[in-house]
Amino acid sequence: MSLKQWLALLAFYVSYLFFGASVFYHFEHKLETQKRAEAKQNQLSLNDLLLKSFKPMDVSLRDSILNEISSFCEKSVHNDTTEYLEKPYIWNFYHSFFFSFTVCSTVGYGNISPTNTFGRMFMILYALVGIPVNGILFAYLGEFFGSMFTGLYRLYHLYQKNLNKHYKPHQFGFLAQILLYFCPGIVLFIFIPACLFSYFENWEYSISVYYAFVTLTTIGFGDFVPTFGSLQEQQFGVFFRCYQVFIIFWFITGLGYLVMVMGFLAKGMRSKKIAKLETLVASNLRSRNERLWQSIQRDRIFVRSIFDELYLLNYKVF
């Protein structure tokens, strides 16, 4: 695939993600609005019931009971009509885009997922196109990263040779090669981004590392997912937007890197197969050359016999 074709496919993929995001956003945002209204209704009616039930009681005791119930339920039973309005929507456009991406890359966190039959059926059709496109795109991205990586590695050797004429590159075994490929990537794509996750999400560092690992291996549990905190936007302002963009960027490059490593491993395994094939072809070629040489020899003998006869003829004539 040429770079032009790849870029065309990338453009298609990005517009496909935006298309998916628009559809999911349109339908799920509406459903979420309905569900929020219902939840609000339930909350208010329960609050009403509770207030009616404890009649002659002082206000502070009543409030403390409501607090107890709220903390037990992990949602408010107070008469706070503003809370639901302030909490940001789960199905905003960014999360819809993020969701489309997690579908196509098969990460599938599942902290948000389609909530009705239409959404589920659309998701299936959407994934049927998105997963192969994503796969092809990342396969070539991985290849590109691989050639870049080996290029850098070669440059490093050249540089070392310039410094020291007697420099000889190390020959690494299979396991050492794996470590060589993995270590810089693990630092770059897991340990460094994990600092950012800890900062923006207020997670323990071990949880951030765990999240990065679970995402890049496409396991995607969804027990921890970034950018879903309800106060992040107010707290970090414009940096939060940068962080949201960074996550998409990290996701793409990280997956590309992982595909690259997988490609190296597969090549290492395949190269053994190819070596076997090569010896087979070489032995075939050798035997064919020998046969060719034999037939040439035969021809030479035949031609010489003709010449000999002709000369004999000449001699006879003389």
Place this chain on the structure above:
Amino acid sequence: MSLKQWLALLAFYVSYLFFGASVFYHFEHKLETQKRAEAKQNQLSLNDLLLKSFKPMDVSLRDSILNEISSFCEKSVHNDTTEYLEKPYIWNFYHSFFFSFTVCSTVGYGNISPTNTFGRMFMILYALVGIPVNGILFAYLGEFFGSMFTGLYRLYHLYQKNLNKHYKPHQFGFLAQILLYFCPGIVLFIFIPACLFSYFENWEYSISVYYAFVTLTTIGFGDFVPTFGSLQEQQFGVFFRCYQVFIIFWFITGLGYLVMVMGFLAKGMRSKKIAKLETLVASNLRSRNERLWQSIQRDRIFVRSIFDELYLLNYKVF
């Protein structure tokens, strides 16, 4: 990889899954027991508080209020000490095994996930070995399914030829081939198992189809996961055990089938590359043959000139 090696790897993988299951079961079951005790404590103290708060009130009204709160919270606030004892554990051995498998296959439902730092770190180390082993195992399983599938396809053609001497196999295009590979698999691995899921899980059929699709593509949202119902074991008895085993079996064959289809698609794409290479080699060969032929022609002309000279010599002599 020979069948023997594959079976050895399979044996290793299965024991690795059992090992993971034991570790997760051991730690998470303990944590779950603690959490259940805490939840029970919270429930009872809230119940106590509520009963104290509505003092002079008739029992049926009080119960109806408790019911309202319970349904709002989606967990009981009654003083029912038996409920928590009866509800089956989430982290039983089967679910631990299932969890290990979802980690190694990168499905990662995430409806259950490690709950403390030790569990998370262990999961990372566990996946580092499990994912590659799973990948290699399924790559070969997919290859095996592929050869079985093409074998069956060939047998069908032979059978058709025996019936009808003039039978010619259809030549399918790329898209038609994809459909040919996909259709039987979709019926066998999605639509038929979905009936079972609907029966045992009491899901709508569309949800069962959605679950099967989300699982086999390794998206794994985890919004619907089988065998987690709290009453299934009592309701279906021994059939539930069979169903649990069936799910593992379905999972393995379904993933193998999907890898097979992916392999066919990749081969189809690669075969285009190979076809290009072949035409290149063929044109090289042709040009080389032509060059060879030209040189042979030259040699023939040269030899003929010698012969002619010799004959001339003869004539001269005569």
